[in-house]
Amino acid sequence: MSNTLSRRDFSKLLLSGVAGSALGLFGTSKSAFASTKRVVVIGGGFGGATAAKYLRKLDPSIHVTLVEPKAVYYTCPLSNWVLGGLKTMDDIAHTYAVLKGKYQVNIVPEVVIGIDMVKNTVKLKNGKTLGYDRLIVAPGIDFKYDAIEGYSESVANSQMPHAWQAGSQTTLLQKQLLDMKNGGRVFICAPANPFRCPPGPYERASLIAAYLKAAKPLSKVIILDAKDKFSKQGLFKKGWDRLYPGMIEWRSVALGGKVLKVDAGAMTITTELGVEKGDVINLIPPQRAGKIAVDAALTDATGWCPINPVSFESTLHPGIHVIGDASLAGAMPKSGFAASSQGKVAAAAIVRLFQGKVPAAPSLVNTCYSLLAADYGVSVAGVYKLAVDGIVEIKGAGGLTPLDADDNQLRQEAMFAQGWYQNISQDIWG
Amino acid sequence: MAVKPEIRLTASALIFAVIAAGSSALPGDCRASSNSAKNATARQSESSPRGQILALSCASCHGTDGKSSSVIPTINGRSVEYIETALKGYKSGDRPSTVMARHAKGYTDEELRLISEYFGTLSTTNK
Known part of the structure; x- marks a missing residue:
C-alpha cells in the first residue's frame, strides 16, 4: 500500500x-x-x-x-434471539426515517x-x-469465502448460511432449524480471532439449544471451533451444564474443531478427525x-x-x-x-x-450482553483509554459477570440486555 | 515503504499531544462547565469537550442525552449530586449493581464528576 x-x-x-x-x-x-x-x-x-x-x-x-x-437494517445483536424464538425479525429492523426527518441527514440509498x-x-x-x-x-x-474449501457465497445463500450479517441469512438459518427433525445435529462453525462479535457463536449455540430443548429435545448442537478458548467461556460452559445438559458440545482446535472442507451437497464437514454429517450447518467464515x-x-x-x-x-x-x-x-x-x-x-x-x-482525548466503552436463555443473561464490559501504543483496556475496570452470580443477577442481566438493545437502537436510529 | 515510518511518527506525536491535553485539561474543564451552566448549549459545544466525550458513552445504554426508554434508569433529569453519589457508590462497591461497578471503576473521581456535571446541567436546561 x-x-x-x-x-x-x-x-x-x-x-x-x-x-x-x-x-x-x-x-x-x-x-x-x-x-x-x-x-x-x-x-x-x-x-x-x-x-x-x-x-x-x-x-x-x-x-x-x-x-x-439497505432501506431496512437488521441488527446482528438480537438476531440470535430471533433464532431462539424470543424475538421476530421486525423486532430487529431499523430504518433511517428519524435520521432523515429529525436529524436532517441526507440519506442516499x-x-x-x-x-x-x-x-x-x-x-x-x-x-x-x-x-x-x-x-x-x-x-x-x-467474508473470506475462499478460506474453506467447498464454501462460497452461493453455498452460504443456500445450504450453509453464516447468518453473521442479519437479514435474509438469519431467516434462512431459522427456516432450516424449524424444518429440522427431532434428533438432528446442528453444527456451528466458529472462526479464529479476530472476528465480529466474539461471544456471538456461543450465544447462538445457547439460544438454538433453548429452541431445540422445547421443540426437538433429542437434537444436539455441536460447535466446531478454530480456537482453543472463547469469550465468556466459563460463564457459557457453566450455563450450558445447568440449562442444556448433554445438548451442547464444544470442540476446540485441539479436539479437531477446525473446519478444513465442506461439501454442501452431502451436508458434510471435514475436520482433522474425519467427516461429520450435519442436519443444519451454520458456517461462520473468517472475515x-x-x-x-x-x-x-x-x-x-x-x-x-x-x-x-x-x-x-x-x-x-x-x-x-x-x-x-x-x-x-x-x-x-x-x-x-x-x-x-x-x-x-x-x-x-x-x-x-x-x-x-x-x-479531545477519546473515551471508549464496550458492553456485550449474551443471553443463554430468556431469563439468563451474562455480560462483559470494558472501559478503554489511549496509551502510546494505542487503545488499551483500563486495568481494574470492566470484566465479566461473576461466575458465582446468583439467579437474580442473571435474570437482571437478561432484562438489562433487552433494555440495552432498546436504548442503543434508539440512540442510533431512533 | 519509505514513507511509512514518517506516518507512524505523525500519528504517535498526535497521541502524545492528546494524552497530555486530556489530563492537563481536567481542572479547567470543571470550572468551565460550572461557570457556563446558564448556557448549556454553548457549554456542550465549547467549554467541556472532555465532559461531553465521557458522557456520550453513557447514552449507549441509558439513551440519547440519558433519556431511557427501557428498564435501564434514566439519568436525564437527575441532579449533579445524585449522579455523582451514585457513580462513586458504584465505584467503591457501596452501591450494588450488575454492570455499573465494572464501568465506574474505569474513571477517576474527576471524570465521574465531569460526567455528573454534564448530565446534571443538561437536565437543568431542559426544565
Missing part, C-alpha cells in the same frame, strides 16, 4: 486534518479549515448511523450524507463503488458522485474489513484498517475515518456497541477538526 503513495499524497497527509492541527505546525490545512463542512458516511450500521446522527447533533452546521443501500482520494469524492453505483471534506467509512465485515475498505486500500496486511485512535482517521489515507468492525481498534472487540462508541468519538473529533481544534 505505502509504496503507491505519491509525493503529493504524502504532502497532503502531513498537511491535512489531524496531523497538521494537532501538531500546530501548519496553520491552514485544507480539511481542518474547510469553508464547507461536508461529511459523507459510508454504511448505516452501528458505527456509521451513530456517527451521522451525532455529527448533526453536535454541530448542526455540518452537512451529513449517509450512503446505505446507494452502493459506493469507489473513493477518489485526490478529488475527495465518493462514486456511487448509479454513476453519481458525492463530494466530501471528511469521509467516514463504516462498512462492517466481509476482513468490508469490501469498500479493501477496494480503497484502507486495509493493511491483516485485512483490517489501521487508524489513529484519537480520531479514528486512517493512518493510510488522511481525511478518511474508519470506524466499527473494519477498524483496528486495539483492545476493543468487534461489537455493535464498540462501533457506536467509535462513531461518537469520530463525530466529536471531526467537529473539533472543522473548528481547527485538537480532538
Whole structure:
C-alpha cells in the first residue's frame, strides 16, 4: 500500500486534518479549515448511523450524507434471539426515517463503488458522485469465502448460511432449524480471532439449544471451533451444564474443531478427525474489513484498517475515518456497541477538526450482553483509554459477570440486555 | 515503504499531544462547565469537550442525552449530586449493581464528576 503513495499524497497527509492541527505546525490545512463542512458516511450500521446522527447533533452546521443501500437494517445483536424464538425479525429492523426527518441527514440509498482520494469524492453505483471534506467509512465485515474449501457465497445463500450479517441469512438459518427433525445435529462453525462479535457463536449455540430443548429435545448442537478458548467461556460452559445438559458440545482446535472442507451437497464437514454429517450447518467464515475498505486500500496486511485512535482517521489515507468492525481498534472487540462508541468519538473529533481544534482525548466503552436463555443473561464490559501504543483496556475496570452470580443477577442481566438493545437502537436510529 | 515510518511518527506525536491535553485539561474543564451552566448549549459545544466525550458513552445504554426508554434508569433529569453519589457508590462497591461497578471503576473521581456535571446541567436546561 505505502509504496503507491505519491509525493503529493504524502504532502497532503502531513498537511491535512489531524496531523497538521494537532501538531500546530501548519496553520491552514485544507480539511481542518474547510469553508464547507461536508461529511459523507459510508454504511448505516452501528458505527456509521451513530456517527451521522451525532455529527448533526453536535454541530448542526455540518452537512451529513449517509450512503446505505439497505432501506431496512437488521441488527446482528438480537438476531440470535430471533433464532431462539424470543424475538421476530421486525423486532430487529431499523430504518433511517428519524435520521432523515429529525436529524436532517441526507440519506442516499446507494452502493459506493469507489473513493477518489485526490478529488475527495465518493462514486456511487448509479454513476453519481458525492463530494466530501471528511469521509467516514463504516462498512462492517466481509467474508473470506475462499478460506474453506467447498464454501462460497452461493453455498452460504443456500445450504450453509453464516447468518453473521442479519437479514435474509438469519431467516434462512431459522427456516432450516424449524424444518429440522427431532434428533438432528446442528453444527456451528466458529472462526479464529479476530472476528465480529466474539461471544456471538456461543450465544447462538445457547439460544438454538433453548429452541431445540422445547421443540426437538433429542437434537444436539455441536460447535466446531478454530480456537482453543472463547469469550465468556466459563460463564457459557457453566450455563450450558445447568440449562442444556448433554445438548451442547464444544470442540476446540485441539479436539479437531477446525473446519478444513465442506461439501454442501452431502451436508458434510471435514475436520482433522474425519467427516461429520450435519442436519443444519451454520458456517461462520473468517472475515476482513468490508469490501469498500479493501477496494480503497484502507486495509493493511491483516485485512483490517489501521487508524489513529484519537480520531479514528486512517493512518493510510488522511481525511478518511474508519470506524466499527473494519477498524483496528486495539483492545476493543468487534461489537455493535464498540462501533457506536467509535462513531461518537469520530463525530466529536471531526467537529473539533472543522473548528481547527485538537480532538479531545477519546473515551471508549464496550458492553456485550449474551443471553443463554430468556431469563439468563451474562455480560462483559470494558472501559478503554489511549496509551502510546494505542487503545488499551483500563486495568481494574470492566470484566465479566461473576461466575458465582446468583439467579437474580442473571435474570437482571437478561432484562438489562433487552433494555440495552432498546436504548442503543434508539440512540442510533431512533 | 519509505514513507511509512514518517506516518507512524505523525500519528504517535498526535497521541502524545492528546494524552497530555486530556489530563492537563481536567481542572479547567470543571470550572468551565460550572461557570457556563446558564448556557448549556454553548457549554456542550465549547467549554467541556472532555465532559461531553465521557458522557456520550453513557447514552449507549441509558439513551440519547440519558433519556431511557427501557428498564435501564434514566439519568436525564437527575441532579449533579445524585449522579455523582451514585457513580462513586458504584465505584467503591457501596452501591450494588450488575454492570455499573465494572464501568465506574474505569474513571477517576474527576471524570465521574465531569460526567455528573454534564448530565446534571443538561437536565437543568431542559426544565
